[in-house]
Every structure is written in structure tokens, then in C-alpha cells.
Amino acid sequence: MTNNLLEVRNLKMHFPIHGGVLWRKIGTVYAVDGVSLKIRAGETLGLVGESGCGKTTVGRTILRIYDPTDGDVLFGGKNMSLLGRKELRNLRRNLQMIFQDPFESLNSRQTIGDILEEPFIIHSIGTPEERNTEVRKLLDRVGIPENAVTRFPHEFSGGQRQRIGIARAIALKPKMVICDEPVSALDVSIQSQILNLLLELQEEMNLTYLFIAHDLAVIKHISDHIAVMYLGKIVESSDADALYERPLHPYTQTLISAIPVPDPTVKREKRILIGDVPSPINPPSGCRFHTRCPIVKDRCKTEEPQLCSAPGTEGKSHLVACHYAGQRADFQEQSQNSARMMKKLPAISR
Amino acid sequence: MRNILDGIANPVRQSHSDTIKLSENVILNIKNLVTAFDTEAGTVRAVDDVSFEVKKGQTLGIVGESGCGKSVTSLSIMRLLPKPAGRIESGQILFHDMDIAKIDADKMHTIRGNRISMIFQEPMTALNPVHKIGKQIREVYQLHYSKMGGKDIREKSVEMLRKVGIPDPEKRIGEYPHQISGGMRQRIMIAMALVCKPEVLIADEPTTALDVTIQAQILELMKALQRETGMTIIFITHDLGVIAELCDEVVVMYAGKVAETAPVIELFKHPKHPYTKGLLSSIPRLENQRKVKLNVIKGMVPSLCELPQGCRFQNRCPQVQKICSVQPHKKSVGENHFASCHFSESFRF
Numbered sequence: 001m002t003n004n005l006l007e008v009r010n011l012k013m014h015f016p017i018h019g020g021v022l023w024r025k026i027g028t029v030y031a032v033d034g035v036s037l038k039i040r041a042g043e044t045l046g047l048v049g050e051s052g053c054g055k056t057t058v059g060r061t062i063l064r065i066y067d068p069t070d071g072d073v074l075f076g077g078k079n080m081s082l083l084g085r086k087e088l089r090n091l092r093r094n095l096q097m098i099f100q101d102p103f104e105s106l107n108s109r110q111t112i113g114d115i116l117e118e119p120f121i122i123h124s125i126g127t128p129e130e131r132n133t134e135v136r137k138l139l140d141r142v143g144i145p146e147n148a149v150t151r152f153p154h155e156f157s158g159g160q161r162q163r164i165g166i167a168r169a170i171a172l173k174p175k176m177v178i179c180d181e182p183v184s185a186l187d188v189s190i191q192s193q194i195l196n197l198l199l200e201l202q203e204e205m206n207l208t209y210l211f212i213a214h215d216l217a218v219i220k221h222i223s224d225h226i227a228v229m230y231l232g233k234i235v236e237s238s239d240a241d242a243l244y245e246r247p248l249h250p251y252t253q254t255l256i257s258a259i260p261v262p263d264p265t266v267k268r269e270k271r272i273l274i275g276d277v278p279s280p281i282n283p284p285s286g287c288r289f290h291t292r293c294p295i296v297k298d299r300c301k302t303e304e305p306q307l308c309s310a311p312g313t314e315g316k317s318h319l320v321a322c323h324y325a326g327q328r329a330d331f332q333e334q335s336q337n338s339a340r341m342m343k344k345l346p347a348i349s350r
Numbered sequence: 351m352r353n354i355l356d357g358i359a360n361p362v363r364q365s366h367s368d369t370i371k372l373s374e375n376v377i378l379n380i381k382n383l384v385t386a387f388d389t390e391a392g393t394v395r396a397v398d399d400v401s402f403e404v405k406k407g408q409t410l411g412i413v414g415e416s417g418c419g420k421s422v423t424s425l426s427i428m429r430l431l432p433k434p435a436g437r438i439e440s441g442q443i444l445f446h447d448m449d450i451a452k453i454d455a456d457k458m459h460t461i462r463g464n465r466i467s468m469i470f471q472e473p474m475t476a477l478n479p480v481h482k483i484g485k486q487i488r489e490v491y492q493l494h495y496s497k498m499g500g501k502d503i504r505e506k507s508v509e510m511l512r513k514v515g516i517p518d519p520e521k522r523i524g525e526y527p528h529q530i531s532g533g534m535r536q537r538i539m540i541a542m543a544l545v546c547k548p549e550v551l552i553a554d555e556p557t558t559a560l561d562v563t564i565q566a567q568i569l570e571l572m573k574a575l576q577r578e579t580g581m582t583i584i585f586i587t588h589d590l591g592v593i594a595e596l597c598d599e600v601v602v603m604y605a606g607k608v609a610e611t612a613p614v615i616e617l618f619k620h621p622k623h624p625y626t627k628g629l630l631s632s633i634p635r636l637e638n639q640r641k642v643k644l645n646v647i648k649g650m651v652p653s654l655c656e657l658p659q660g661c662r663f664q665n666r667c668p669q670v671q672k673i674c675s676v677q678p679h680k681k682s683v684g685e686n687h688f689a690s691c692h693f694s695e696s697f698r699f
Contacts, residue, residue, distance in 0.1 A: 050561040050562070050563065050564075051561055157650055159650055160650075187415040187416055187588065187651070188415060188588055188590070188629055188632065188633060189415060189628065189629060189632055189646070189647040189650075189651075190650060191632075191633075192632035192633070192634070192644040192645065192646045192647075193646045193648075195634065195644055196643050196644055196646060199641060199643065214561065214562070216562070216636070217633070217634045217635060217636055218634050220634070220636055220640060221634035221638070221640060221641070221644070222634075222640075222641065223640070224640075224641075240640055241640070244636055254563060255562060255563065256636075258562045258563050258565065258566040259562060259591065259636065260565075260566075260569070260589065260591030260592045260594065260595040261591055261594060261595070261635075261636075262590040262591045262593075262594050262618070262630070262633055262635065263594055263618055264594040264595075264614045264615045264618050265615060265618070265619075266594075270566065270570070272563075272566050272567055272570055273563045273566075273567070276531045276533055276534070276564065277561070
């Protein structure tokens with residue numbers, strides 16, 4: 001298929017850790033360790049995972065904010081890792097980013113007008129008057145009053161700043177925008193405003209999104225396809241609806257069941273993972289999820305599962321990396337175990 | 351100068367002759383609480399005339415967006431308002447036969463951390479980074495059980511940590527907060543808060559900084575501990591999902607005032623205040639269709655310095671009318687269900 005706007009092949013991003021008196025390399029953070037993605041033009045890929053799983057690093061490595069350790073990023077058929085500075089700059093006209101923290105991603109010493117004019121200046125587009133009208137159009141599009149041009153970022157609320165960040169990202173009419181947790185720092189009532197704005201812009205400008213978030217409900221709402229990440233690897237990727245209806249990887253299953261449902265009458269079967277996410281400095285052998293997996297078997301500890309077509313889903317591009325994909329864990333047994341554990345604990349008496 | 355003195359004499363000294371009596375199943379009763387802060391822009395009432403009851407053994411959820419006064423309410427109950435800027439201006443916080451808003455600092459010492467405890471959002475900033483875990487727990491014992499010996503304290507600390515599900519607690523008490531994960535730190539905060547077997551535990555966004563799978567662990571732990579000890583929990587959050595899962599009753603706050611209070615099922619089924627309705631309809635849900643437009647509450651929360659006259663939600667309310675420039679009173683709209691809106695009866699989305 002050639003209509004993939006972005007294709008990521010086996011991307012690896014390892015960060016060295018330096019320490020000791022001589023500041024030698026003493027270890028490596030395997031932040032992203034072999035990630036492959038495909039995003040079709042006009043669609044949204046949601047990338048979801050817990051903190052430290054490497055989802056933000058994927059976004060930044062795609063933009064080549066970091067130079068990848070290994071792997072290729074193909075944008076519109078061009079291999080980004082082979083491009084020089086100048087070509088890269090031209091390419092970034094079409095590949096923009098929205099950041100998580102609207103407080104830190106806008107320069108506090110620049111006026112909103114300057115911030116929004118900068119992309120045009122960098123790419124030498126238009127005369128000052130033309131740029132000025134463009135900036136006003138952008139502000140109007142994202143719902144910020146025009147008089148903002150002469151004001152500074154601190155005069156705006158978090159939601160408004162995020163709108164300004166979005167305006168900056170769409171200024172050059174890019175083909176694709178990488179949204180790195182764009183709503184997680186915002187209040188509930190502002191979150192829905194921003195999500196709506198992103199959806200409207202996608203429709204108007206035929207934008208392609210890589211939407212990175214940890215909130216599954218938000219991801220499900222905005223995405224066409226979803227990839228679930230755990231410790232630097234994709235564990236499952238599929239069509240958004242299919243993923244929620246039939247999650248195959250035990251991690252995806254627990255992740256979905258862990259979301260609190262905003263409806264007190266729904267009592268769902270709760271699956272609670274034991275323990276914390278292991279460190280990406282020293283990831284577990286075999287399947288990286290095996291230390292917390294409810295259906296772990298001996299094979300998982302030594303043999304790493306590959307991301308491949310899930311059994312029974314041929315032709316639907318539902319990929320999963322698990323030796324026992326689709327086998328539902330006997331969660332009842334597990335929850336009984338944890339109940340037993342609770343009982344074993346000494347009781348405090350009043 | 352005036353501010354500094356205010357800070358020292360934090361409790362508003364007022365003689366009140368009527369004896370305090372709470373009905374039997376109520377453990378805390380907050381009546382017309384007003385908490386104000388002195389800022390550069392003048393005095394701001396972060397909590398303005400807030401009243402609600404907390405029932406014994408239940409979990410009360412306080413939900414609202416940033417700046418709605420939910421945290422300031424809890425800090426007022428703990429009498430932990432930043433001095434000298436913050437103070438309780440008027441109102442009562444009734445706990446057993448006492449009014450927490452008025453008792454002196456010494457008396458408050460015997461309540462805070464002992465009968466009413468609190469856990470905070472960010473366990474990394476709440477724990478002291480330069481002291482070992484063991485020392486920080488020991489401090490609680492030394493403060494409230496002054497007769498307990500060092501060996502006993504160590505044993506009890508280990509037992510507490512084991513109770514909140516910390517593996518290998520003997521080793522953990524010798525470690526520093528930065529050596530353990532966020533979820534574990536929150537467990538340690540909970541252990542410290544529960545040392546004195548408090549009657550009330552105030553949890554201020556305890557899971558907001560945590561991942562979903564860790565959040566599920568902490569919520570489950572809190573439920574289990576509540577079943578065991580029968581303590582009352584006040585749970586402050588902005589996440590309606592967590593409210594639905596954990597709470598028995600809910601207080602919805604907006605811009606320093608209570609918008610609505612109701613039992614949890616009633617609130618989610620029949621929200622009466624337009625703000626509650628707006629919140630409930632604006633969150634993306636898993637079962638909904640993808641990529642459709644969400645309902646939104648237009649505009650944003652007003653700054654506490656520039657509040658509108660009358661109902662504070664009027665600028666964003668889809669059903670605003672002339673009468674909304676008058677502050678609506680709390681109206682009963684169902685069993686145990688109150689809303690502060692002129693149209694709480696007739697409103698339909």
C-alpha cells in the first residue's frame with residue numbers, strides 16, 4: 001500500500017546513561033525498542049501507554065528531535081533519516097507537533113503575534129502584511145480573540161494556550177500533526193473543547209494525526225487505529241473499535257478494565273495488575289510484560305513474542321505480540337488470590 | 351502586620367452558646383464555610399458559603415475543575431491553610447462536639463493526623479526527600495503515641511507498610527522516597543495517614559499523578575482499608591469515573607460554591623444542575639461512537655477576582671436568564687438531592 005503518509009520501520013531510540021567519576025557510559029535506557037507503525041493520510045493513529053513506555057519518545061524521534069539509534073521513518077515516501085538539515089526543514093513544514101504542556105511550549109517573552117508569525121518567517125513565506133492577516137485568520141480559526149496578537153502567553157488560560165499551540169502547528173497547513181498528550185493537562189470541560197477543535201481541523205484540512213495519550217477514553221474517541229505500547233514496544237495494534245470490543249493482549253485487556261467508568265450503575269469485572277512497570281533500563285527478558293502478566297507461562301520468560309496477525313482476525317490488520325493472544329486469563333482465580341493476600345494481611349483493630 | 355496577626359489567630363474567635371450536636375450518622379458537618387485569601391488583587395473567597403454533610407463510614411466525593419475550591423475546602427477542614435494569606439472567615443466545621451473552625455491550635459494538633467488524616471496528590475512533594483521512609487513514619491508515632499518505644503515503632507511501621515501492600519517492608523523503611531515508584535510512594539502516604547486509625551481520611555486527588563493500572567491498585571486498596579476499618583473517606587477528584595466507582599455521595603463544586611449534592615447514582619442518572627449535566631455529557635466515553643463532536647461547556651471557569659453577579663455559572667450556562675443575576679439558593683430536588691439553580695426543576699438537555 002502506498003497511501004501510508006507515515007511509515008515507521010523498526011524504530012529504536014536508546015539513550016546512554018553516563019555516570020561515575022569519568023562520566024563513562026554505565027547503561028542504556030531502551031526507551032523505544034523496535035516500533036513499527038503505519039498511518040494512512042487523513043486518519044488518526046492513537047498511541048497509548050503508561051508513563052515511561054516510550055510513547056513521547058516515538059513522537060519526538062519521528063520528528064527527528066532525537067536522532068534515532070536505528071530504524072527508518074518514511075514520510076510521504078521519503079526516508080527522513082537520510083535527509084540533510086535543509087531538506088529536513090522543508091519536510092517539517094508538513095509535519096508539525098502539539099505539545100502536552102501549554103505553559104512551557106510557548107515562549108513567554110514573545111507576543112502571541114510573534115509566536116504565530118515565526119513559522120512563516122522561518123520558511124520565508126509572504127510579506128509582513130500577508131503574515132499579519134494569516135496570523136489573524138489562524139487566531140480566529142482556533143477561537144482566540146484577535147487582540148491577542150499583542151498579548152503574552154501568561155495572560156491566557158491553559159485551554160487558550162493550547163489553542164495557540166494548535167494555531168502554531170497548523171500555520172503552514174501541514175499534512176500531519178503529532179499531538180503529544182494535548183489534553184491531559186486541561187480541565188474536563190476544556191478537554192472536550194480542544195478535542196472538538198482537533199476533529200474539526202482534521203476534517204477541514206484533511207490532517208493526519210499521531211495522537212499520543214495515556215487516557216484510553218480520549219484515544220478511543222479521536223482515533224481510527226490504535227497502537228498500545230508497553231516498555232518501548234508495541235504490544236497490540238488494531239482498528240479502534242475492534243481493540244475495545246475484542247482486546248487480545250492481556251495488557252490491553254487490563255488497561256481497558258482499569259479505566260474508571262463514569263457510571264455508578266455499571267459494575268465491571270475488575271482486573272488489577274500486580275506491581276509496577278519495570279524499568280526500561282533493564283527490561284525483563286522474553287516478553288516484557290511477563291512480570292505482571294496474569295496468564296504468564298514459562299515460554300514467555302525466555303522467548304520474545306513478535307507482533308503478528310492475531311489468530312482469527314486475518315485481513316483485519318489486528319496485530320498482537322503475545323504467545324497466548326486472545327486467551328482470557330482466569331481472572332477470577334487471580335482476584336481470589338489477591339483477596340486471599342488481603343486477608344493474610346494483619347488487621348488493624350480500632 | 352495585620353495579616354501576620356491574622357495568621358496566628360487563625361481560628362475566628364466567636365462566642366457561640368448553642369451546643370453542637372450532630373445527628374447520629376453524620377461525622378462531619380460543614381456549615382456556610384467561607385475561606386478567603388489575601389491576594390494582590392484584593393481578598394478572594396476561594397470557598398464561599400459551602401455547606402455539606404459527611405456521613406459516617408461512607409465515601410464522599412468532591413468533584414470540580416481547578417480553582418473550584420475543592421482543595422481549599424479540605425485544607426480548611428485540616429486547618430492547613432497557607433498562612434498568613436488564607437483564613438477561615440466564617441462558618442462552622444462540626445466534628446463530634448467540636449467546631450474545627452474555632453478550636454485553638456493545640457486542640458487541632460490532637461485531631462490532625464490522629465482523628466482526621468489527609469493524603470495528597472503528589473506523594474513526591476508530600477514526603478520529605480532527605481529522610482528515610484522509616485523515619486517519616488516514626489515521626490507520626492512519636493507525635494501521637496509518645497510512650498511507644500523505638501522497637502515497637504519499628505515493628506508497627508513494618509506492619510503498616512505490609513498492610514498497604516508494600517513488598518519487603520523491612521527493606522523499604524531504610525530507603526529514601528526517590529528510590530521507590532510513584533504508586534509505592536502513594537501507598538506509603540496512605541500508611542502514614544492510617545497510623546492513628548483516623549475516623550476521617552481526606553484524599554486530595556491521590557491518583558491523579560498515577561497511571562491507570564496503578565490508580566486501580568490504589569483505589570482497590572482504599573476500598574479494602576475502608577471495609578476493614580470503617581473509616582470515612584472524603585475523596586477529592588476531577589475524574590467523574592473515579593467518583594462513580596468509589597463514592598456514595600457527591601458534592602459538585604464550581605467557582606467556590608456547591609452546585610449540587612446527591613447520592614452517586616442519583617447524580618449520574620438525574621443531574622439537576624446545568625454544570626453537572628454539562629460535565630457528564632462532555633466526557634468522552636468508551637461506549638460512545640468515535641469521532642463525533644462532544645458536547646461542550648462553552649467558555650471557561652471565571653477567575654475568582656472577576657466573578658459575575660449572581661449565579662457563577664451564568665456565563666457558560668446554556669439556559670441562562672435574567673433571574674440568574676441573583677444568586678440561587680440551595681433547593682431540594684429529590685431525596686437527599688440538592689441543587690443551586692433557579693431552573694433545577696425544569697431544566698432538560
